[in-house]
Amino acid sequence: MIFGLANPQRFMDATRRAGVIGGVLSAVLLIAGVWLSFTAPPDYQQGETVRIMFVHVPAAWMAMFVYACLGGASFFSLVFRHALADAAAKAAAPLGAAFNALALATGSLWGRPMWGAWWVWDARLTSVLILFFFYLGYMALRAALDDEQKAARAAAILALVGLINVPIVHFSVTWWNSLHQAASVFRLGGPTIAWSLLLPLLVMALGYMSLFFTLWIVRTRTEVMRTRAEALMLKRAGGA
Amino acid sequence: MLHLEMGKYAMYVWPAWGLSVLVLAGLVADTLMRARRAKAALDRAEKGE
Numbered sequence: 001m002i003f004g005l006a007n008p009q010r011f012m013d014a015t016r017r018a019g020v021i022g023g024v025l026s027a028v029l030l031i032a033g034v035w036l037s038f039t040a041p042p043d044y045q046q047g048e049t050v051r052i053m054f055v056h057v058p059a060a061w062m063a064m065f066v067y068a069c070l071g072g073a074s075f076f077s078l079v080f081r082h083a084l085a086d087a088a089a090k091a092a093a094p095l096g097a098a099f100n101a102l103a104l105a106t107g108s109l110w111g112r113p114m115w116g117a118w119w120v121w122d123a124r125l126t127s128v129l130i131l132f133f134f135y136l137g138y139m140a141l142r143a144a145l146d147d148e149q150k151a152a153r154a155a156a157i158l159a160l161v162g163l164i165n166v167p168i169v170h171f172s173v174t175w176w177n178s179l180h181q182a183a184s185v186f187r188l189g190g191p192t193i194a195w196s197l198l199l200p201l202l203v204m205a206l207g208y209m210s211l212f213f214t215l216w217i218v219r220t221r222t223e224v225m226r227t228r229a230e231a232l233m234l235k236r237a238g239g240a
Numbered sequence: 241m242l243h244l245e246m247g248k249y250a251m252y253v254w255p256a257w258g259l260s261v262l263v264l265a266g267l268v269a270d271t272l273m274r275a276r277r278a279k280a281a282l283d284r285a286e287k288g289e
Binding site: 222 | 241242243244245246247248249250252253255256257259260263264266267268270271272274275278279281282284285286288
């Protein structure tokens with residue numbers, strides 16, 4: 001099915017209504033998430049700052065997930081030369097960068113009252129900052145080269161190199177002594193968070209995920225339309 | 241019941257949420273704007289303008 005959709009026309013036909021359906025689903029999930037986030041009880045240790053977790057943790061998860069998508073799309077673009085895979089990679093990068101920036105900023109706003117520092121050069125924080133630089137590097141590389149095909153190949157290689165950082169981000173809290181708390185949701189033995197705090201976190205995470213997929217599809221469609229328009233103009237200019 | 245009283249942590253909680261809303265709304269606006277622009281460019285190219 002995925003390979004069927006690799007044909008840009010089939011992808012465009014299949015995703016015609018994705019923006020509207022995804023937009024409604026994301027709005028419902030995010031509104032429910034906000035409601036649950038502000039009706040949850042304060043944490044017995046973190047107090048009201050636990051509400052920062054409901055925007056911080058999903059943003060951090062998305063920063064990693066979107067990078068994995070960027071890496072996957074780059075792989076298909078590089079190995080199979082799928083034009084759609086390249087469009088998808090290009091479309092994913094700014095979304096991932098935005099989630100990554102949010103993870104860093106909201107983490108900092110939580111760190112100040114809880115750790116007494118806006119920033120520490122800790123393995124988790126530093127590896128997430130490096131992930132952010134990979135996103136910025138990917139976008140800068142694409143923008144720097146005029147030849148789109150060369151830009152796509154060079155950026156795809158950079159994206160694949162950066163993939164190594166994703167497991168490092170995830171396991172950084174286990175591999176090194178870290179100020180950042182260890183995984184408390186995706187861990188062997190199940191989550192360690194109380195249900196009243198886990199539910200808003202999961203609903204917000206689903207909202208972020210749904211918003212990402214919706215925007216990703218719409219931006220990939222945009223990229224296909226842009227390329228098509230450019231190709232038509234070039235063809236006309238060449239024929240004239 | 242809604243908990244909107246953040247006490248001494250208000251200066252950390254509200255900016256975190258405000259920033260999140262701003263960035264996500266910005267992403268949506270940017271995505272829609274680019275989509276509209278690309279659609280218009282494609283329509284123009286198809287009409288041969």
